[in-house]
Amino acid sequence: MAGVQTTAEKWTNRTAIAAVFVALIIMLTPIYWIAATAFKPRNLATTIPPTVVYEPTVAPFVKLFTKRSQLREQPTQEEYDTAPWWEKMVYDGGEKVVRNRKSGEVRSSGYGDRFKNSLIVSVISTILAVGMGTLTAYGFSRFKVAGEDDWLFFILSTRMLPPVVVAIPMFLMYRVVGLNDTHMGLIILYTAFNLSFAVWIMKGFIDEIPREYEEAALVDGYTRIQAFFKVVLPEALTGMAATAVFCFITAWNEYAFALIMTNRNAQTAPPYIPSQVGSGLPDWTVIAAGTFLFLIPVAIFTFLLRNHLLRGMSFGAIRK
Amino acid sequence: MAQIDMRNVQKFFGANQVLKDLDLTIEDGEFVVMLGQSGGGKTTALRAIAGLETVTSGQILIDGVEMQHKKAADRDIAFVFQSFSLYPHMTVRENISFPLRAVRMGAADREKAVTEVAEVLQITEHLDSKPSALSGGDMQRVAIGRALVRRPKALLMDEPLGVLDAKLREQMRAEIKRLHIARGSTSVYVTHDQVEAMSLADRIVILHDGVLQQVGAPEEVYLHPTNAFVAKFVGSPVMNIHEAQFSGVNGHSSVHIGGAETGFHFPEQLINHVRNTGQAVSLGVRPEAVLLSHEQREGYFLAQTSNIEPLGSHDIVDVLVGETVLRARTESGYVAREGQQVFVNIDPAQAHFFDGASGLNLRGAN
Structure with missing residues (x-):
């Protein structure tokens, strides 16, 4: 914002910038702490006062x-x-x-597999939630749905109780149908959990896309499905990217269900990392290393989609 | 190019009837303007022709084929939206060629068609820009280009100039007219701006509350409005319409308005059919038929002016007659200042009488 600034406004600006800095420090300190601990020798990890200068180790x-x-x-x-x-x-x-007795090969810890499980479950459930959420939102946004408000409220109400409340019944049901400790089981859970969020957010974005775009495509000789994919979807990408980031973070960080529903085959990283605390004296450097690696995919994903997150919707060539 | 027929078209939105028994034939190559207030049903009628709105009953025929149950995509009609509705994620070239890709036209033919349309509309230099980089006028040119590129049977336009500023609107109006003359496409154009309607239309269709009021050439609608609504809606400034009383007999008949003691002289044959109906009757007279004079003349009487709007080429002068105001169109500066006394009369030949209850023009026979 250009223009004349009074002294008072200048000071307001400076205060605001200072506040942002303080907030940043508060938010970034834990991340620094994790990163620093991940590269510390074990004996320096828990010193008081904390060791700031040290020779990093892998x-x-x-x-x-x-x-x-x-x-x-x-x-x-x-x-x-x-x-x-x-x-x-x-x-x-x-x-x-620990080596394999016969072949002498080094046995790996479970972290790599857990990390892979996290990726599989999070990516697939995010794609499903955003895809289904976008289609549902489009339906609610463009067609007359009987009892639309009630449906939307019902969809949102699935988020109103803490998910852990249903963990035990879910666990019992999953055991009966053989879904516990499977990727499919977690994918279904996370998709269901994120879907209500995706529907609501995407409905907001799609409501913003003028109907005239589709109508223009309809008179230009396209079917509604074609109009959706060629006109609505490209306009909704920004919203889908934003929704995807949130769904991915939720699925990636989910702890309670992963802890209860999985133990070996499909266990994700979040319940695995703290389980390392239990064996002997806790080795905080290993836990920090696991956490540090665990942060990276989310950081990359968010970074890749940052333009979509920031771009906003007011990009169209439509006049109101 | 095509002929469009609407037969007994009805449209309800819930309990609200927006089109009432609409019967209209649009001839091949004709430029028809639908004129009316917002909510009058004109946009609904246009969307019904395009297939963006279903009709509750009645038929819509294009070239004699029933279309009311066909999808918009199958009607081969182009639509220009008030909002332009250009796809922001596509370049101008992609926008214009979008309808051609729907019919899977080859790339070479597509390119040729786009270039041709772009040249006609003078937007060749913008072909590779995104719509957001264009000015309002150019956006509308692109929207029209997208509509024309596949040579549709008819071109429908829903207030295409509504969001442009006054000067650009005038320029685009001329361009649309030029384009219509060059291409001869059947066009239906919706607007609430009667100046646009008058200047563009071969025929004007006036809709009010979903009912067709009048269909006719611009001058016909202007000179012979079928009812008070049309009379008021067409023409600027608005026609003076005031409740009328009659006095006198045998050759010295007068029409009074606003409770004024002196009336305007009317030849007997012009008012015979209206004075004895026993119902309330209104006198309608356009500002140019209100005559002012600085000298006393036969049939003129003295009145006071109240407000003067100088418009450059002419002035609009408010004249107090009884308790009402007659707006008169004069040459500029004819009345020097407000409050000045002038002699006023009206031209009986250009006067209309409307039924007080139904609003129908009682002159009929003329």
Whole structure:
């Protein structure tokens, strides 16, 4: 906003900027803390006062991906010298890498699989929720639906109770139909959970798209389906991107259902990471490393869609 | 190009009837303007022709084929929206070629058709821009180009100039007329602006409350309005319409308005059919038929002016007659200042009488 600024306005601006900085510091400190801890040697992770300057190490990440056990006896000098660099890191931490007895292959921890499960479940459930949500929202926005308001309220009401409330009945039902500890089970749950949100948000976006766009396409010789895909969908992309980011974050971070409904095959990263606290003394550096990696996909996804998030809807060539 | 026929078309929105028994034939190559107030049903009628609105009953025929149950896509009609409705995610070129891609025309033919239309509309330089980069007039040119590119049977326009500013509107009006003359396309144009209607139309269709009031050439509608609504709606400034009383007998008949003691002299044969109906009758006279004079003349009487609107080419002068105001059109500066006394008369040949209750023009026979 250009123009004349009074002194008072200048100070208002400066105060606002200062407030933003404070908010940023408050919000970014935990992320810094996780990132810093993920690269710390174990003995520096819990010092008081916190260690700020240290030599970064990737040992937490090595430990994160390998299966380890407590060292009963020190390795021989020869064992230590012939070990690769990452195995030395584990020895230095007072542990040893677990190997397959026959083949001698290093056994990996469950983190990689859990991470993959998280990706599968989150991506598929996000696509389903946004896709179905957009179609439903289009229907509500463009057609006369008997009892439209009631339906929309009903859809929203599924969000009104905390999901954990239904966790036990869901678990029992899932066990009967064989959906517990499956990807499909979690995908259905997360899709259902995000769908109401997607319908509401997308209805707002689609209501903003003038009907004339479709009507123009209809008289120009297109069917309604074609008009939807060629005209409405490109206009709704911004909204779909925003909805997708929120759905993805919700599914990615979901903890309670993942903890209850899965244990091995389909377990996602959120319940896995804290489970590492339980074995022996908690190794906070490993937990921080797991959390740090876990942050990256969401950050990338949000970063890729940032233009859509910021662009807004007032881009059209329609005059009102 | 095509002939469009509407037969007994009715349209309800719930209990609200927006089209009442609409009968209308639009001839091949004709430019018809639907004129009326907002909510008068003109846009609904247009959308019904296009297939964007279903009709409750009645038939819509295009070239003799019943169309009321066909989809918009199957009617081969183009529509220009007031909002232009250009797709923001497509370039101008893609916008114009959009209807051609619906019929799977080859890329080369498409390009040729787009270039041709763009040249006619003088938007060639904008073909690769996005619509948001265009001015209002150019956006409307693109919208018209998109409508014309596949040579539809008819071109329907819903207040296409409604959102443009006055100067651009005048320019685009001339362009639409030129385009119509060049292409000869059957066109139906909806507007509430009677100047647009007068200047564009071969025939004007006036709709009010879903009822067709009058269909006719612009000058016919202007000179012979069938009722008070049409008389008031067409023409600017608005026709003076006031309740009339009659006095005198045998060659010295007068028509009084506003309770004034002196009336305007009328030849007996012009008022014979209206004075003895026993019902309330209104006198309608356009501002140009209100005659002012600085000298006393036969049939003129003295009245006071109240308000003068100088419009450059002419003035609109309010004259107090009894308790009402007659608006007169004079050459500019004819009445120097407000409050000045002038002699006033009206031209009986240009006067209309309307039934007080039904609003129908009682002159009929003329």
